[in-house]
Amino acid sequence: MAKTCMPIRETRRKYKVRVRNRCRMCGRPRGYYRRFQLCRICLREQALKGMVPGLVKSSW
Numbered sequence: 001m002a003k004t005c006m007p008i009r010e011t012r013r014k015y016k017v018r019v020r021n022r023c024r025m026c027g028r029p030r031g032y033y034r035r036f037q038l039c040r041i042c043l044r045e046q047a048l049k050g051m052v053p054g055l056v057k058s059s060w
Contacts, residue, residue: 023039024037024038043055
């Protein structure tokens with residue numbers, strides 16, 4: 001399960017390089033989409049619910 005809060009040692013920001021982009025909903029650091037600030041899993045769930053404007057499931 002993804003951690004929802006960052007560990008205490010990561011809260012000290014000594015170096016900008018160490019900062020990880022995390023999902024706004026679940027805190028997942030991998031599979032992150034900057035445009036939506038969500039991970040791939042949360043983005044898919046929100047898109048299927050119709051919560052992300054302009055994003056629809058493609059079919060052909």
